[in-house]
Amino acid sequence: MAGYVAGAFALFWRLWADVDRRYLVDGGSDQNQWEWFFAVTARSVARQDDLLFTTLQNHPDGVNLMANTVMLGLSVPLTPVTLTFGAPVTWALVLTFGLAGTAAGWYRFVRRHLNGSRTAAGVAGGFCAFAPPMVSHANAHPNFVVLFVIPFIVGRLVRLARDRRTLRDGAVLGLLGAYQIYIGEEPLLLTAIGVGVFAVAYAVLRPRVAYAVAGRLAGGLGIAVLVFAPLVAYPLHHQFFGRQSYDGLIHGPWGNDLLQLTAFARQSLAGHIAEPGPLAASPTEQNAFFGLPLVVLVAMLLVWLRRLVVVQALAVVIAAAVLLSLGPEIMLNGRPTGWSGPWLWASRLPLLESVVESRLTMICVPAIGLLLALGADRAGSLTAALPPASRRWAGAACCAVLAEALLPISPKPLAAEDRPETPRFITEGTWRRYVGEGRTLVPVPPPNGGESTALRWQVQAGFGFNLPEGYFVGPYGPEREGVYGAPPRPTSILLRRARDHNDVPAVGKTQRAELQADLAYWRADAVVLGPHRRQDVLYETLVLLLGPGRFEDGAWVWDVRPLTRETAR
Structure with missing residues (x-):
């Protein structure tokens, strides 16, 4: 033994x-997802919340946790470990x-x-x-x-x-x-x-x-x-x-x-x-x-x-x-x-x-x-x-x-590297000045199976804000077939296209109207761009959509509360 x-x-x-700090690099985005599962289960146990469903990810539609691999048989009994360490x-x-x-x-x-x-x-x-x-x-x-x-x-x-x-x-x-x-x-x-x-x-x-x-x-x-x-x-x-x-x-x-x-x-x-x-x-x-x-x-x-x-x-x-x-x-x-x-x-x-x-x-x-x-x-x-x-x-x-x-x-040791640093905007709680209780922080681009760093941000922030879309398995289309992540909204598609093509897309009235509708749907209070390999392109795209951002504690932030309130009215 x-x-x-x-x-x-x-x-x-x-x-x-x-x-x-270390991350199993051959696992893609999965380590962030699994750590999120362990953390959200521990939170639910501590707060006596629903263990089978949450809207912390894919807000406001939510995630059916039982339809994902949350491993309740281990994540529940290991709650003291998760909360402590x-x-x-x-x-x-x-x-x-x-x-x-x-x-x-x-x-x-x-x-x-x-x-x-x-x-x-x-x-x-x-x-x-x-x-x-x-x-x-x-x-x-x-x-x-x-x-x-x-x-x-x-x-x-x-x-x-x-x-x-x-x-x-x-x-x-x-x-x-x-x-x-x-x-x-x-x-x-x-x-x-x-x-x-x-x-x-x-x-x-x-x-x-x-x-x-x-x-x-x-x-x-x-x-x-x-x-x-x-x-x-x-x-x-x-x-x-x-x-x-x-x-x-x-x-x-x-x-x-x-x-x-x-x-x-x-x-x-x-x-x-x-x-x-x-x-x-x-x-x-x-x-x-x-x-x-x-x-x-x-x-x-x-x-x-x-x-x-x-x-x-x-x-x-x-x-x-x-x-x-x-x-x-x-x-x-x-x-x-x-x-x-x-x-x-x-x-x-x-x-x-x-x-x-x-x-x-x-x-x-x-x-x-x-x-x-x-x-x-x-x-x-x-x-x-x-x-x-x-x-x-x-x-x-x-x-x-x-x-x-x-x-x-016989196996060789698995490859692991240091994670990207989380901006102080998250770790020092600066986000609290922008995001109200029960509201959403929109990372750029929104998280999915290919890029899930924002899930770690949310865990480090003590689940103080909701996230749009995310990395999980959920329904897609009228047949409700399972896919990884949420059906992407127009703004998500636009931002991911800018990231993948490394090129600023055309932005006009249609894109700004779609952004306003998406932010209202997500119930967003802030849009945040942290350190990213395509940060320049993403920032320029956001400037065309929202105007200049404010750089604070290692991240660019756009306060969109006036915009979402106007849409709500």
Whole structure:
């Protein structure tokens, strides 16, 4: 356990070097978003506000927090940490101990349910937590890092199949499932897919055994549902049908290229920053990248241990997950093959339409981890039966094989840099002279998924003002499909165009009228331009819209209270 914690700290040591100032740069805007989630939850707990909805972001429409990844199962109990030490500390703690806890959970699973040796369990736990897909998500997605509940859920299913304590095991399974809902729903869905495929494969391979345990499993699952449903019914109803809910999440085809399965991730020891092409996956979505040596080792283990039914079922799970992860059309070296993948049909099922299909390979991670544990134990048994003179050489050979497969995909420390300085206008509270209670401060440009620094401003200001738009998932259009951020208003589009093109756009009566309408809609009191790489262009655009600004405590500010009051009249 100490080794897992040390490994997690080694992965995040650049973040821990100055936890309040450092930022995981490969995560894009996500760290700001997650820290905002932790901070807004702590605020809601302290003030006894609604934990499932807020208008602090995307004012006045608001954000359905349950329809976002706020991780209430951790953000609520960690409220004292967040209020005392700040959201950046909570962020670092969740990532670090989330990985270590995931490793410990799978270690316990192998020891208890596979009767594995300490060595085999140690290898499996380490792989399940520090495999390339896990490390990739560790840049930005704690909900895919904190998976320590998953092995307990799978373990409870195993106990239901083996034991006759249906009532107790079913009730515990329901509690575990409910808690996982409040940590991460998508990992629970992926777990259900993996366990379902394993169960079907095992039933086909051993129908008599499946028939013998079917009654206990059905009874236990029924009890689990009875415990689970009351604990999650209201939050899930709010998520899917409440204010600012959405129907499915829009994202383009995002399947794994076949080459990615044997390539090395950029955060692996053998990896590098990929050139543009099929291997240039997002640093936070390198969901395959297992490396050729590990793929070869997995194939060898499947052949060597093929007589074990559990290995045959694991092989089906790995194959199904890989095929689904290839997306609607299978790609090879960045080129379409013309072959449709099974995801073309699977993605039409409820809930699955919102899943990024390349993440299906994350199902392979625990399956491969268990396979490594079974292989390590079988190799250990064979080695122990050899004469003493040969035992040492055989053990060294087994270690060499494991090292050849696992060392190249061992993670490098994640990249972290200092954040941009927040202007004193925010940190010293100067904004209070401009923004009234319950009113909005408009950062330039308004925050979205590509630029979310203003979320940190709001946290540092103690949520004393509202923000327009923002970085979250919410509804878009008449079909209410889920998108990242709010539907942009005309002024947001104008300011982002100026930023992206590095050119002052044409501004006339139409643009000024749209600005006035947008400021009134946002209930804005002030427009603020802080330090920005395109500050000159943005300032000139604002001068055309609002006239000269006032430079105060490191930021340009426009007092728009007279303008919004005139519009209100």
